[in-house]
Amino acid sequence: MAARSGTSRIFVWILLGLLIVGLAGFGATNLTGTVRTVGQVGDQDIAAEDYARALQNELNALTRQRGAAVTFQEAREAGVDQRVLARLILQAALDDEAARLGISVGDAVVARQLAEISAFQGPDGELDREAYRFALENAGLTEAEFEADLRAETTRGILQGAVRAATPAPEPYVETLTEFVGERRSFTWARLGPEALETPVPAPSDAELRAFYEENTDRFMRPETKRITYTWLTPEMIIDEVEVDEAALRDLYEDRAAQYRQPERRLVERLAYPDEAAARAARQAIEAGESSFEAEVEARDLSLSDVDLGDATRRDLGEAADPVFAAGTGAVVGPLPSSLGPALYRVNGRLVAQETTFEEAEPELRDELAADRARRVIANQAESFDDLLAGGATLEELADETDMRLGEIDWHSGMSEGIAAYEAFREAARAVTLDDFPEIEALDGGVFALRLDEVVPPAPAPFEEVAGRATLLWEERETRARLTDQAEEIATGLRAGRSFAGAGLEDATEVEGVTRDGFVEGLSRAALETVFEMERGDVRIVADGASVAILRLDAVAAPDPQAEDIADLRAQIAQQGAAGLADDLLEAYVRDVQSRAGVTLDQAAINAVHANFQ
Template identity: 50%
Template sequence: MFKSKLSKTFVWILMGLLILGLGGFGITNLGGTVRTVGTVGDKDIDVDAYAREIQEEMRAIEAQSGQSFTFEQLQSFGMDRAVLDRLITQRALDHETDRLGISLGDENLREQILNISAFQGLDGSFDRESYRFAIQQAGLSESEFENSLREDSARSLLQSAILSGTTMPETYIDTLLTYLAERRDFTWTRLAPEDLQTAVLAPTEAEIKAHYEAEIDSFTRPAAKDITYAWLSPDMILDDVEVSEDVVRALYEDREAQFNRPERRLTERLVFGSMEEARAARGRLDRGEIGFDALVEERGLELSDIDLGDVSAADLGPASEAVFDAAPGSIVGPVQSDLGPALFRINGILEAQETPFEEVRDDLRTELAADRARRVVDSRIDDIDDLLAAGATLEEVARETDMQLGQIAWHEGVSDGIAAYDGFRSAAQAVQDDDFPQIERLDDGSIFALRLDAERAATPIPLEDIRDEVAADWKESETVARLTEQATDIANQLSEVSGFTEQGLTAREEKDLTRNDFVPDTPERFLEEVFAMDLGEIRVIPAETSVFIARLDAIEAPDEDDPEVQSLRSNVREQTNSALAEDIFNAYATAIRNAAGVSINQTALNAVHSQFQ
């Protein structure tokens, strides 16, 4: 299992190198003098490896998010630091395996290389020329690749030794499961303002004043910064950006494959060394001696190894006609494919997609206009910075450019208008009285500059300005206080003999509820209160405008016969064991990093970063 997994890992590493084509990155772009971005102990962190990891991480983030990012944006998220940290940990492990004398022997190394499918010919045997060609295309020498394979194997062995047997005690699992899956039966009712025995009258002047003073924090304006800002966003100049019909149509044609896609098939392909082998396998399938999945497993493969995804007829070469004539769920072949005789399984049909230009014209024009507007905004940064550097005020900048002037009383919690941007809020938080305005960028391509005009301390709002609000707040608080007193009297009278009905209350019964369940018409912390109760306890639970009375009728342990509980136990065990293993590994990795010593070449890092900017 270990060998198979390792071989597949290196297949993907090798294919990644071929696709990225970054071999010789350091030579081409760094003048051949800088080959490392740092060292861990006696292990170098290769500049090419760092560049490849950066590019792979950028592509992975863009694939997951479905949008493009600049390197600067991803750098602000800490992407480059995460990549470097990962490589430091890898090299620390390599240093430690050397210290411990852990290595992959020549015979095992040979076996690993022979089993990597990327180096095999059509007959499944090792092809020396394929091996040499693939390694060269990846920008590696054979010794470099084989050394990487040895290091990866040694790291895997060390990690397995560290993480093996890391399991949480069963009592810990039981405790968590009890917390998550224990159930409660309870009865409850709600007292609303209309249930008060005596109505709450309007407050007196003395009561209003006393409530205002007691709750002065609620009636205080927070400390704030009076800020003037100048702001220019792409949307502000969008109407001024012209995009010709020819440019829009050119973008449509560039994305022809996105808007007009041929009919496709979700297909798996199982290739054989000869037509005789393929026919024999088909015969076993037809006689019911073996299923397709079992046939794949028998070949030492997984379904992911043979999955072609969605393919068009053009992708299948000589097998296209047979595959596209077959119905979903059927197995076709054996037929010749680009890789030799093969059986194909058709898992689904994706109909052809045709989107005429007229349907997407407006969306494409808006996209192009927004992109141009962002570039226009970006192109004006230097000129605006020059104005500010020359002493122009924000008001003067707004008069001489397209920037719009605004004022805001900013404090924590304000998120309207420009304060909706994290970048602006961070700048507003940091700005000092003696700071000069300078251009800052926002995530959507907007720019802004700000000036602190004044700082205001937290100040109570005069009572005469909010008298009605204070009176309404007093009435609400007084209503809940009286309801709580009334509910407490009722709770004291409730017992097994005198229940909710005997007290003239309309009660609701809940059965088998867990902490994760939801009870309609109750406050957010209602179930939390119920689960904190002892069996038979009656509790009064005040809420914002009403009061609840709850009685705990039964506590039920997790139902271990319930498949959902069994699945939950399994998930809890897996997650806690995984978390424990991760904590142990991180602690070990930190220790060996500190012991080995880490040195980073910031100049080399900056040189790599410049290639992505």
């Protein structure tokens, strides 16, 4: 039953995937001619249509993942075609083995699987034949094809389940891993930082610094760089040339009257009651100090956010406006009328009337309208820019003949200055090749075009450019080396039985019972891993940036088999080990099936399928 349920879920997603991404795209890859199969495993054919459909599904999935169209060539470079073919070969091998063993499922099982697929169900939850036919028609499948696939997938599931079943992880494997992962260690550690040096590290000489640079050029590498020429035009570049008439400015000002003319307001909370008597009693209790507004709110199973009206105008408050506006900050007034019945109002603040005159708002409005019109001007010109490029104009000529501005950039991933601050440019720069021709592309209200002139491979940055960083790294290395020498003297005493305090490390930290995947504040991951490489009583020194850590292992404790967390860990390891073993067993079985049945591929047919995607 579990196998059947899993299969139905698989086919729901397969079907929905076909419906959502189309296999409208698959219609464009329909095969013609005599190409029927791309290969064979034993007596099972691998249909060309199945291969094409699987390729199309992968392309659609990659397109959704990237958010942009993926070409078939890009998919091939990523190995998609090989993965799809390998999957179909595996399925065919299992189908051939199932046929040899006489394993299959009957019509009743297939019918039950169909009825469980929600995409085919009517309002009553039963199989709707019309919905079934319509969905398959849109997916480019016949009922016979879909049901044959469903039967084959269910059969494969039964065969795989039989191979994977009853493969528990070996007990020694589980015990060994449980002891390894669950082991706890206690240790003492202290950090020596630059402040612990008896004398500070002197500045390096030029010769020392240059020698350090030459020895570590891999730490000063420039990334691969694309030398790009571009032209661009943004609204900000032409905004001063755009004319905005005063009538349009005044119309926009009036449209935003509520923003620029704000009446006097109050920050108010309102607590409504079922009748005036209840409201009056609450008000009297508050005035007598027997209650508070907060307590009254809580007594009605409300929170302050439930009764908060925010900033309210006289119009918002209606008949309650005059008393509320006359009250001081913190006052509770009422009972007063409200849309919810008699209510108490608490005034939390006074906001005076504010008015921004047209003259005060004009610069802001002018910038907004000018930017909007500049964007429209650029949008109207974009086609003419593209026509010039299509006619053979270079980017340099485009900049000479239009308002577009010419620029150059040595671009690499991680840049975010200038035009590289725009994601659209960065995407185009990542994708451009030496064979591409410039074309106009959108740029956040503007446009740009680019041309790749040269790809500069990774290379060390000049010494003069990285001298400052080289100095910092040299000082860090020298500091760490001197601290290590100092720490070795301390470690010698610790190994001889001296305490951390006796070695002058009063701030040493004792850590109790940490596991391999634990966390110790202030200690690097590399230092914690070192703790689990040590023997009891060992003392180690671990570098950490410009500091060093001195570690002493005090105790090693095996995991407690009775502890709940260890029992859970053991169960998890057993489960994961069994799953891994089952996967390996199934992989070996499939390889054996393929070897016995024989795999034949028709490269000409495969190429014919690929040709439909070009």
